[in-house]
Amino acid sequence: MKIINPATEEMIKDLPEDDASSLGAKFQLLKGAQRAWQEVNLSERVKRIHRFSEILTNDREQLAAILTQEVGKPIRQSRNEINGAVTRIQWLTANAEKYLNEEWMISDKNPEEKIVYEPLGVIANISAWNYPYLVGINVFVPALLAGNAVMYKPSEMATLTGLEIDKRLKEAGIPGTAFQLAIGAGSVGEYLLQIPFDGYFFTGSYRIGKSVYEKAALKMVPCQCELGGKDPLYVADDVVDIRAAAASTADGAFYNNGQSCCAVERIYVHSKIHDQYIDEFVNVVRTWKIGSPEGNDIYIGPLTRREQLVVLENQVNDAVQKGAVVLTGGKRLKHKGYYFEPTVLVNVTHGMRVMQEESFGPIIGIMRVNNDEEALKWMGDTEYGLTAAVYSGSRERAEGILKKLNVGTGYWNCCDRVSAAVPWSGRQHSGIGATLSHIGLRGFTKTKAFQLKSLD
8 A cells, every 4th residue: 555645646555454354353452352442540541542542742743753754734733633632632621520330210219220431442543534534533532541442543644643542542551452553544444344253433524434334334333434514604793803704714724625525515605795705715824824734834735645636626627618717726726746736616505515515625615695595595505414604793693593493503603623522423415423522532431330229
C-alpha cells in the first residue's frame, strides 16, 4: 500500500497490508485477552488513557507534521486537531467513572436494584482520514475505557497517523492484547466484516456505511455509523454584525478544505442582507493563502483525495450550466498536488448538484431567501441530517427554526464544532447511533440489571 503526499504527489512510504490470515490472528489475540483488560480497574484504565493524552501533547509537533504530510492538512490545523483530541480525552477520562461504574437505582429497599455497564467485548473501529485523531478518539478511547478490546482500522490515507496512535497508546500502558491495528484499504474493511466482532463502529461515507450496517445487522451486534452531511446554514436579517457572521460562516465552510462531515455545505441568506453578506464573505475567502500545508500561514492546502477534484469540477460545471455564477475560484490549480481553489457560487438552486450532493471540498453555494419559512423549507430539503446552523440576533428565533429540522446537532451563531460533553449523532443518511457525552461512553457497553433480595 503506497502512502502518497497529496501536496507533492510523491510516495512517502510503502506499507504491507493485512490479509484475512493476519486479521484473524489479531482478532484471536484480542478475543483471548479482552477479559483481562476488562478486569483492570476502571480507575487504572482512566489513568492510562489520560497518560495517552499527555503523550499526544508532548509529541504534538512530530505528530502534526506526519498528519500534514499524509493528508495535506495545513500544519496549524493539524496542531489544532491534536489539541482538540487532548481536550476530548480529558472530558472522557474525567467522566468515565461517573457513567461507567455500576448505577444504583434502588438502594434503600428490599430488593435492591442496580445497573451494571459491561463491555461489548471485541469491537471493530473502521475510521476516517479527515480527522483521524478526533474521529478515532470518539470510538477507541471510550471503548477502551469501558473495557473493550479494539481492532482499529485507520483509513488507508491516514495510516501513518494510525501507526503513531498505536505506538503512543502502547507507551501509555494499553496492552497490545487490548488494541490492534488493521492496515490496508477497502478490502481490509471487508475482511473485518467477515470476523465475528461484538460491535462495529464506522466513520465514512453514506454509501459504504450503508453496506457496513447491512452486513453487521446479520450478526445481531451493535453497529454505529457516523456518515456524511450536507449541512445547511441560515443567516437571518437580524444578525448583529454581518462582517463577523460572514467570517465565521466562511471558516465553517472551508476549514480543513471543507473536508468535514459537519462543514457548512450550503448557505441561505435573507434577501435584506444578502448582497452585503456576499461581499463580506467573498472578501474573507480571497484573503486566504493557498500553498504547501507545511507553511504556518497557509489556510488552504491540498485535498487529501485526488478523486475529489473531479467531483468538485463536476459540481461547478453543473451549477454554471444551470445558471449559477462563480464569484471566486471554481477550478483546480495547475501545479503538482491536489489543489482546488476555494469556490463561492451564487444564483444557485436546489436543482443543482452542489446544493444536494455532499461536496467534501472547498466549495459553497449561497442562496437568497425571503423569510424564515423559505429558509426552513430549503434547509430541510436533503437526505442528510447531521447539523444545521442559524445566525440571528434572536435565540428564540434560531431555536424555533432548529427544532423543526431533522438533524443531530443545532447551532446558534456558531457552526462546524464538536463538544465531548454532548452527543455527536446523525439522522437519515448522516448515520445511526451516537458518540461522545455520557451516551457515547455507554454506547460501548451492554447493560445488566441486578435485582438483589435479602432474606434476612
